[in-house]
Amino acid sequence: MQRSVEGTTGRRPCVPRILAAAVTAAALVVPPGSAAAATAPPGPAPAVTRAALDPALVAGRGAAVDYVEQEAENARTTGTVIGPDRSAYTLAGEASGRRAVRLLPGQYVEFTLPRATNALTVRYSIPDAPRGGGITAPLRVAVGRAPARTMTLTSQYAWLYNQYPFTNDPDADLLHPDWWITECSCVPAATTPTPVVAKPFRPHHFYDEQRMLLGRTHRAGEVVRLTAPTGTAAAWTVIDLLDAHLVAPPRVVPRAVNVLAFGADPTGRRESAGAFDRAVAHARRVDRPLYLPPGVFQVNRHVIVDDVTIVGAGSWYTVVKGREVALDTPAPDGSRHTGVGFYGRDAADGGSRHVHLSGFAIEGEVRERVDTDQVNAIGGALNHSTVDGLYLHHTKVGMWFDGPMTGLRVTDTVIADQIADGLNFHTGVTHSSVTNSVVRNSGDDALAMWSEGTANASNTFAYNTVQSPVLANGIALYGGADLTVAHNLVADPVREGSAIQIGSRFGAEPFAGRIRITGNTTVRAGTYDLNWNIGLGAIWFYALDRSIDADIQVTGDAYLDSTYNAIMLVSDWPVKDSVRIDNVRFHDIRVDGTGTSVVSARTAGGASFADVDARNVGAVGVNNCGSFHFTPAGSEFGLTDLGGNDGGWLAPWLLPNTITCDDRPPVVPPPPPTTW
Numbered sequence: 088m089q090r091s092v093e094g095t096t097g098r099r100p101c102v103p104r105i106l107a108a109a110v111t112a113a114a115l116v117v118p119p120g121s122a123a124a125a126t127a128p129p130g131p132a133p134a135v136t137r138a139a140l141d142p143a144l145v146a147g148r149g150a151a152v153d154y155v156e157q158e159a160e161n162a163r164t165t166g167t168v169i170g171p172d173r174s175a176y177t178l179a180g181e182a183s184g185r186r187a188v189r190l191l192p193g194q195y196v197e198f199t200l201p202r203a204t205n206a207l208t209v210r211y212s213i214p215d216a217p218r219g220g221g222i223t224a225p226l227r228v229a230v231g232r233a234p235a236r237t238m239t240l241t242s243q244y245a246w247l248y249n250q251y252p253f254t255n256d257p258d259a260d261l262l263h264p265d266w267w268i269t270e271c272s273c274v275p276a277a278t279t280p281t282p283v284v285a286k287p288f289r290p291h292h293f294y295d296e297q298r299m300l301l302g303r304t305h306r307a308g309e310v311v312r313l314t315a316p317t318g319t320a321a322a323w324t325v326i327d328l329l330d331a332h333l334v335a336p337p338r339v340v341p342r343a344v345n346v347l348a349f350g351a352d353p354t355g356r357r358e359s360a361g362a363f364d365r366a367v368a369h370a371r372r373v374d375r376p377l378y379l380p381p382g383v384f385q386v387n388r389h390v391i392v393d394d395v396t397i398v399g400a401g402s403w404y405t406v407v408k409g410r411e412v413a414l415d416t417p418a419p420d421g422s423r424h425t426g427v428g429f430y431g432r433d434a435a436d437g438g439s440r441h442v443h444l445s446g447f448a449i450e451g452e453v454r455e456r457v458d459t460d461q462v463n464a465i466g467g468a469l470n471h472s473t474v475d476g477l478y479l480h481h482t483k484v485g486m487w488f489d490g491p492m493t494g495l496r497v498t499d500t501v502i503a504d505q506i507a508d509g510l511n512f513h514t515g516v517t518h519s520s521v522t523n524s525v526v527r528n529s530g531d532d533a534l535a536m537w538s539e540g541t542a543n544a545s546n547t548f549a550y551n552t553v554q555s556p557v558l559a560n561g562i563a564l565y566g567g568a569d570l571t572v573a574h575n576l577v578a579d580p581v582r583e584g585s586a587i588q589i590g591s592r593f594g595a596e597p598f599a600g601r602i603r604i605t606g607n608t609t610v611r612a613g614t615y616d617l618n619w620n621i622g623l624g625a626i627w628f629y630a631l632d633r634s635i636d637a638d639i640q641v642t643g644d645a646y647l648d649s650t651y652n653a654i655m656l657v658s659d660w661p662v663k664d665s666v667r668i669d670n671v672r673f674h675d676i677r678v679d680g681t682g683t684s685v686v687s688a689r690t691a692g693g694a695s696f697a698d699v700d701a702r703n704v705g706a707v708g709v710n711n712c713g714s715f716h717f718t719p720a721g722s723e724f725g726l727t728d729l730g731g732n733d734g735g736w737l738a739p740w741l742l743p744n745t746i747t748c749d750d751r752p753p754v755v756p757p758p759p760p761t762t763w
Contacts, residue, residue, distance in 0.1 A: 130163060130197050130198075130199040130308075130310040131162075131163050131197075131199055132199060133155075133157055133198065133199045133200065133201040134157060134158070134161035134162075135155050135156065135157060135201050136156050136157065136158050136161070136184070137149065137156060137552075137576065138156075138183065138184075138552065138554055138576055138578035138579070138610055139158050139183050139184025139185075139186075139328075139578065139579075139610075139611075140184075140578075140610055140647070140760070141762075143762060144608070144645075144647065144760060144761075144762065145576050145608050145610075147574065147606070148550075148574055148575065148576040148606065148607065148608040148645075149550065149551065149552035149574075149575060149576030149608070150499075150523045150524055150525050150550055150551055150552040150576075151523060151550070152525060152552070153332055153333060153334065154208065154330040154331055154332040154333075155201050155202060155330070155331050156328055156329075156330055157198050157201070157328060157329050157330075157331070158183060158184050158186070158327070158328050159187055159188040159196050159198075159326040159327055159328055159329070160184065160186040160187060160188055162188070162196050162197055162198045162329075163196070163197045164188050164190070164194070164195065164196040164197065165190075165194045165195055165196075166188045166189050166190040166191065166194040166195070166196055166326075167188065167189045168186060168187070168188055168189075169182075169186065169187055169188070169189050169325070170182060170184075170185050170186035170187065171184075171185040171186050172185055173185055173611065173614075173615075173650050174615075175289075175291065175581055175582035175614070175615065175617070176289055176290055176291055178212055178293055178325055180581060181212075181291070181292075181293050181294055181555060181557060181581050182294070182325075182327045182555070182579075183210065183327055183328050183554055183555055183578065183579060184578075184579070184611070185579065185611060187212075187325050187326060187327040187328075188325065188326045188327075189323050189324070189325050190313075190314075190315040190323065190324045190325070190326065191315065191322075191323055192315050192316065192317050192318065192319050192321075192322075193314075193315065193316070193317045194314070194315055195227075195312050195313060195314040195315070196312075196313050196326050197310050197311065197312045197313075198310070198311045198313075198329050198331075199308060199309070199310055199311075200230075200305055200306070200307050200308060200309050200310070200311060200331055201307060201331065202307045202331065202333065203304050203305065203306055203307060203333055204230075204301070204304065204305050204307075204309075204331040204332060204333060205300065205301050205302075205303065205304040205305070205332065205333055205334055206298065206299065206300045206301055206331075206332040206333075206334045206403060207228070207230075207298070207299050207301065207311065207329060207330065207331060207332065208296055208297070208298050208299075208329070208330035208332065209226070209228075209238065209296060209297050209299075209313065209326065209328075209329055210294055210295075210296045210326075210327040210328045210329075210330075210527070210528075211226070211240055211294065211295065211296070211297070211324060211325060211326050211327060212242070212245065212293040212294045212295070212324075212325040212327070213240050213241075213242045213321040213323070213324050213325070214242060214321060214322055214323065215242050215245070215246035215257065215290075216242075217257075218256070218257070218258065219246065219248075219254075219255045219256045219257050219258075220243065220255060221241055221242035221243030221244070221245065221246065221454075222241070222242055222243075222320055222321065223239055223240065223241045223242075223243070223320070224239075224240050224241075224315075224319045224320045224321035224324065225237045225238070225239060225240070225316055225319055226238045226239075226240050226297075226313055226314070226315065226316075226324065227312075227313070227314040227315075227316050228299060228311070228312075228313060229311070229312045229314070230301060230305050230309060230310070230311050230312075231305050231306075231309035231310065233301070233302075233303065233305070236299070236301075238297050238299055239297075240295070240297060240321070240324065241295065242295070243454060244295055244452075244453070244454055244481050244504060245292055245293055245294065245295050245504075246290060246292065246293065247290070247291055247292040247456070247506075247530070248287045248288060248289060248290050248291075249261065249262050249287075249288050249289060250262045250263045250266060250268075250288075250289070252456040252457070252458060253292075253455075253456050254455075255454060255455055257286060257287035257290065258286055258287070259286075259288070261275060261284060261288065264276035265277070267618075268284070268617075269617050269618075269620055270282075270284060270285075271284070272620075291557055291558075291581070291582070292506075292528075292530055292557050293325075294325075294327060294504070294528050294555070295504050295528075296480075296503055296504060296527070296528070298403065298478075300334065300403055304333070311329060311331075313326055313329070332403075334401065334403050335401065337380075337381050337400035337401055337404045338398070338399070338400050338401050338446055339378075339400070340376055340378045340398050342375060342376075343370075343375055343376040343377065343378035343398065344366060344369055344370040344373065344375050344376065344377045344378065345366075345377075345378050345380065346359075346362060346363060346366040346377060346378065346379050346380070346384070347380060348366070349362045349363075349365040349366040349369065350362040350365070351363060351366065351379075351384055352382075352384065352385065353380065353381070353382025353383065353384060354382065354383065355382070355383035355384060355385045355406075355408060356385070357385065358385050358386070358387060359384045359385055359386055360386045360387060360388050360390065363384070363386060363390045364390065364391075367390065367391075367392060367395050367397070370395050370396070370397075371393070371394055371395050376396040376397070376398050376443075377395060377396065377397045377398070378398055378399075378400075379397065379398065379399040379400065379405045379407070379446075379447050380399075380400055380405065381400045381404035381405055382404075382405065382406070383406045383408055384405075384406070384407050384408065385408060385409060386407050386408070386409045386427045387409040387410050387412050387425070387426065387427060388409070388412065388425045388426070388427070388428075389425060389428045389429070389430040389461070389466070390428070390429050390430070391430055391431075391432065391439075391467075392429050392430065392431060392439060392442045392444070393431065393432055393439035393440065393441075393442060394439070394440055394441045394442070395441075395442060395443075396442075396443040396445075397429070397443070397444050397445075397447075398443075398445050398446050398447075399445070399446035399447025399448075400446060400447075401446050401447075401476070402446060402447055402448040402476060402477060402478035402501070403448075403478075405446065405447035405448065406447065406448045406449075406450055407427060407447060407448065407449050407450070408427060408449075408450040408451075409426050409427025409428075409450075409451060409452070410426065410427075410452050411424050411425075411426040411451065411452050411453050411454070411462055412424060412425050412426060417459075418461070420459070420461060421459035421460075422459060422460045422461045422462070423457055423459065423460055424457065424460050424462050425461070425462065426451050426452065426453065426462040426482070427449055427450070427451050427464070427482070428449070428451075428461070428462065428463055428464050428465065428466055428482065429444060429449070429464070429465055429466075430461070430465070430466045430467040431466070431467030431468045431469040431470075431472070431488075431492075432467055432468065433467060433468065433489070434467075434468040434489055434490055434491050434492055434514075434515075438467070438468030438469070438470050438490075438491075438492050439467060439468060439469055439470065439472070440469075440470045440471050440472070441470075441471055441472060442469050442472040442473075443472060443473045443475075444465070444472075444473070444474050444475070444477060445473070445474070445475040445476045445477070446475075446476045446477075447477060447478075448477065448478040448479070448480065449464040449465075449477065449478070449479050449480070449482065450480050450481055451464065451480070451481045451482035451483075452481060453481060453482050453483045453506050454506070455506070456483065456506045456507055456530065457483075458507070460483060461487075462482060462483045463482050463483050463484040463485065463486065463487045464477075464479040464482040464484075464485050464486060464502075465477075465479070465485065465486040465487075465488075466484075466486070466487050466488070466489070467488070467489065468488060468489060468490060468491070468492040469488065469492060469495050470492050470493055470494055470495070471493070471494040471495075472494070472495050472496075473495070473496045473497075473498070474486065474495070474496070474497045474498070474500060475496075475497075475498045475499055475500065476498075476499045476500065477500045477501070478500070478501045478503070479500065479501070479502045479503070479505075480503050480504055481504055481505075482505060482506075483505065483506045483507050484505055484506075484507050484508045484509070484510070484511060484531075485500075485502035485505055485508070485509050485510055485526070485529075486502070486509075486510040486511070487508065487510070487511045487513060488511065488512055488513060488516055488519075489513050489514055490512070490513065490514045490515035490516040490517070490541065490543075491514065491515030491516070491517070491541060492515070492516055492517075492519075493516070493517045493518045493519065494517075494518050494519060495516070495519040495520075496519070496520055496522075497510065497519075497520065497521040497522070497524060498521075498522050498523055498524065499523050499524060500524045500525075501524065501525045501526075501527075502524070502525070502526045502527075502529070502533075503525075503526075503527045503528055504527075504528045505528070505529045505530055505531075506530045507529070507530050507531040508529060508530075508531045508532050508533070508535055509526035509529040509532070509533040509534055509553075509556075510526070510533075510534050510535070511532070511535045511536075511537055512535070512536040512537065512543055512546055513535075513537045513539060514537070514538070514539050514540055514541050514543075515538075515540075515541035515542065515543065516536070516543045516546060517543065517544045517545050517546065518544075518545045518546070519546050519547075520546060520547040520548070520549065521534060521547075521548050521549075521551060522547070522548075522549045522550050522551065523550050523551065524551050524552075525551065525552045525553075525554075526551070526552075526553045526554070526556075527553075527554040527555060528554070528555050528556075528557065529553075529556045529557065530556075530557050530558055531556070531558050531559045532556065532559045532560045532561075532562075532563040532584070533553040533556045533560070533561050533562065533577075534548050534551060534553065534561070534562045534563070535560075535562075535563040535564075535565065536548075536563070536564050536565065536567055536570060537563075537565045537566075537593060537595060538565060538566035538567040538595045538596040539565070539566075539593060539594050539595055539596075540594070540596070541596065542566060542567050542568055542596040542597075542599070543566070543567035543568075543570065544567060544568040544569050544570075544600070545568070545569045545570075546567070546570055546571070547570075547571040547572075547573065548562055548571070548572050548573075548575060549571065549572075549573040549574050549575065550573070550574045550575065551575045551576075552575070552576045552577075552578075553575065553576070553577040553578065553586075554578050554579060555578070555579045555580075555581060556579075556580050556581065556584065557581045557582065558581065558582055558583060558584065559580075559583060559584035560580060560584035560585050560586070560587065560588040560627070561575075561577035561578075561580050561584070561585070561586040561587060561609070561612070562575060562577060562586070562587050562588070562607075563584075563587075563588045563590060564588070564589050564590070564598075564602070565590050565591075565592060565593050565595040566591060566595030566596040566597055566598055567595070567596065567598065567599075568598070568599040568600035568637075569599075569600035569601050569602075570600075570602050570603070571602075571603045571605065572587060572603070572604045572605070572607060573603065573604075573605040573606050573607065574605070574606045574607065575607045575608075576607070576608050576609075576610075577607065577608070577609045577610075577612060578609070578610045578611060578612070579610070579611050579612070580612050580613075580614050581614060582614050582615065582617065583614060583615075583616050583617060583618070584614055584623070584627075585612055585613055585614070585623050585624055585625060585626060585627035585655070586607075586609035586610075586612035586613070586625045586626065586646075587604060587607065587609065587625070587626045587627070588626075588627045588628075588629060589602065589604070589626075589627070589628045589629070589635065589639065590627075590628075590629040590631070591629065591630050591631055591632050591633050591634070591635050591666070592629060592631040592632055593632075594632065595632065597633055597637070598635055598636075598637035598639070599637050600637060600638065601637075601638045601640075602637050602638065602639040602640070603640055603642070604626070604639070604640070604641040604642070604644065605640075605641075605642050605643055605644075606642070606643040606644065607643075607644045607645075608644070608645045608646075608647065609625040609626070609644070609645070609646050609647065609649070610647040610648055610760070611647075611648050611649075611650060612624075612625035612646070612649055612650065613625045613627075613649045613650045613651040613652055613653070613655070613681075613682075614650065614651075615650075615651070620751070621651075621750065621751060622650065622651025622652060622682065622683060622751075622754070623651060623652065623655050624649070624651065624652035624653055624654050624655025624687060625646040625649040625652070625653050625654070626641065626644070626646065626653070626654055626655070627655045627657070628655065628656040628657070628668050628671060628690075629657055629658070629659075630657070630658040630659075630662070630666040630667065630668050630690055630692075631658065631659050631662060631666070632666075633666060634666045634667045634668065634669070634692075635666075635667075635668045635669070635671075635692075636667070636668075636669045636670060637670075638670070639670070639671045639672065640671075640672045640674065641671065641672065641673045641674070641676065642673075642674045642675055642676075643674075643675050643676070644676050644677075645676070645677040645678075645679070646676070646677070646678050646679070646681075647679045647680060647760040648679065648680040648757055648759065648760050649678070649680060649681045649682065649757075650682050650754075651681070651682045651683045651684075651687075651754065652681060652682075652683050652684045652685070652686070652687040652710070653676075653678040653681050653684070653685050653686070653701070654673070654685060654686045654687070655686075655687045655688075655689070656668045656671070656686075656687070656688050656689070656690050656692065656694065656724070657687075657688075657689040657690055658689065658690040658691070658714075660715075663689075663690065663691070663714045663715065664691075664714060666690070666691075667690065667691040667692040668690050668691075668692040668694075669692040669693055670692075670693070670694075670695075671692075671694040671695075672694070672695050672697075673694060673695065673696045673697070673699055674696075674697045674698055674699075674729075675697070675698045675699075676696075676698070676699040676700070677700055677701075677763055678699065678700065678701035678702070678704070678734075678736075679701075679702060679703060679757075679760040679761070679763070680702075680703040680757025680758065680759075680760055681701075681703070681704050681705050681706075681757060682705045682706075682754040682755060682756060682757065683705050683706045683710065683752045683753075683754060683755075684704065684705070684706050684707055684708060684709060684710040684752070685699070685701045685704055685708045685709065685736045685737075686708070686709045686710070686711075686726070687709075687710040687712075688709070688710070688711045688712060688713065688722065688724040688726075689712045689713075689715075690713070690714065690723075690724060691713060691714045691723035691724060692723075692724055692725075693724060693725035693726065693727065694724075694726060694727070695726075695727035695728075695729050696726065696727065696728060696729060696732050696737060697729035697730055697731055697732070698730070698731035698732065698733075699731075699732045699733075699736075699737070700732070700733040700734050700763075701732075701733075701734040701736040702734050703757040703758060704734070704736055705752075705753075705754060705755030705756075705757060706749070706752040706753070706755065707741075707747050707749070707752070708734075708735070708736030708737055708738065708741065709726060709736070709737065709741045709745075709747055710747055710748065710749055710752060711724055711726075711741070711744065711745060711746055711747045711748060712724075712746070712748035712750070713744070713746065713748075715748070717746055717748070720744075721743075721744035721745060721746055722744040722745065722746045722748075723744070724744060725743045725744045726741065726742055726743055726744065727742075727743065728742055
């Protein structure tokens with residue numbers, strides 16, 4: 088694990104090698120009105136990235152989006168660059184690219200616009216209140232010669248502490264003193280003398296993002312200056328990245344039913360849930376779309392949708408916003424709260440059908456994790472339905488679908504700053520997909536398929552971008568049949584997870600049929616697992632509840648700059664002699680940089696490898712522990728070399744099952760990835 092801190096003060100911080108050519112010195116000062124003044128950009132050339140990488144390294148992977156990303160550490164600043172650091176519970180560790188810029192009051196960071204821009208997204212962090220609950224603080228936003236504006240930052244939706252399911256109280260004692268923790272390598276309640284655990288314990292989930300329409304279109308080359316003003320309530324402001332958008336004008340839907348006609352308040356001052364219910368019912372009755380015009384609509388409970396199309400003016404213009412509301416008595420499903428959300432009917436009641444939601448934002452106010460609460464932006468069961476072009480922010484889960492249900496398509500949607508998952512296909516979801524969408528800063532799996540009780544089948548996650556899931560995995564499959572994960576970009580999982588996990592756990596049905604993991608790119612993945620006290624892999628196969636033995640093929644993936652291993656196959660210690668992982672096939676894989684190994688095997692079973700090329704490997708190519716019996720016949724995990732495996736990582740002496748077990752090999756940080 089990298090724990091170094093690289094600080095840079097002044098106006099020109101260091102940048103990664105792959106971006107060095109994109110950064111220049113400040114523009115020359117020229118007389119106003121001269122030809123040079125009209126054409127020369129007033130700041131350094133922009134360093135455009137995707138998931139903090141040179142875009143050439145991820146071409147064809149991830150979502151095609153309406154913005155360009157710039158990392159603060161590559162910009163000009165009077166602040167301090169923090170990181171790189173891949174440790175959990177650090178500001179740099181949760182930052183995109185594992186670096187960011189810290190501003191003290193009066194300091195700024197400057198970005199040069201790489202293209203015409205009329206809107207910005209800023210990912211940032213500011214301190215919590217001393218006793219929790221968050222603060223607000225201003226950020227001065229100046230673009231070109233336009234008058235500066237103020238963006239109000241908040242930490243009210245950030246800063247969780249302690250053990251799962253976490254707390255907002257930085258002074259809380261251990262939530263589970265009877266759990267083993269790495270900090271003392273003990274069970275505190277069973278240890279004498281009782282260990283003293285520093286408070287706040289395990290702070291995390293530091294970042295949030297804010298969006299701002301600029302009111303006009305600024306040209307490429309104009310400078311965006313973000314300043315932490317003197318007198319701000321924030322002792323420091325960390326800027327992680329800036330997304331520069333070119334947003335289309337508000338959409339108008341002719342012949343649609345308008346929610347305003349039913350009493351909805353676009354100022355957000357009055358509750359509009361009843362007006363939404365009436366408008367939805369009327370739109371169904373007359374078989375027309377329901378239009379949500381520009382405005383902010385306050386909705387503090389679920390809106391039940393079935394056989395209806397709801398269209399907004401665009402997620403930048405139409406915002407459906409609501410508080411989290413405590414219920415007088417828990418609901419039958421165990422919920423203690425309700426909040427803003429569009430929900431299909433329960434699957435037990437037949438679910439909903441032909442629901443189409445597009446072109447608006449849902450803004451919640453969820454600040455704590457209560458797993459029984461239905462306080463998600465989209466929920467229920469939606470059959471033969473579509474979700475397109477939404478922005479989902481500050482709910483518990485962006486979308487949680489409880490099946491059985493079938494035929495859902497989620498496209499072109501952004502899910503940000505969730506307390507738990509980004510999206511979960513839960514229980515019997517079939518023939519459904521998520522494509523061309525972005526999930527950033529989820530508090531659990533960003534995209535998951537969970538076959539609890541009833542198998543998911545024939546689902547696809549494709550061409551999505553996942554950034555900085557704080558806990559768990561970028562993309563996770565928990566059982567199911569005929570599933571596809573293709574052409575996704577997954578970056579910077581923070582703790583206790585991987586970029587991609589194939590897991591037999593959480594009571595999931597077995598894997599069956601064809602499981603295809605194809606053409607994905609991961610970067611800076613493979614986190615440190617606090618429970619096992621070991622490093623994971625960028626892709627992680629985990630047998631816990633049962634063996635994994637479906638037709639699983641991993642083809643065309645690229646694992647870049649993996650913190651520990653590129654590939655890990657593991658079973659938990661109590662079941663290591665009763666479960667296996669067999670017949671996983673890896674083909675046409677590129678591994679560029681591992682802190683430890685290309686393959687770490689901690690299970691019985693076997694896998695085959697063909698055309699797997701690796702370079703910049705930190706330790707032995709294969710760390711083979713098998714089931715930890717260390718038999719004279721070798722490891723219980725066998726590797727089959729099908730040819731074309733370049734880079735020397737799969738040497739003949741490792742085959743078929745040489746024991747090379749090093750439980751915690753030293754980490755050798757690899758160089759930044761480059762074009763193959």
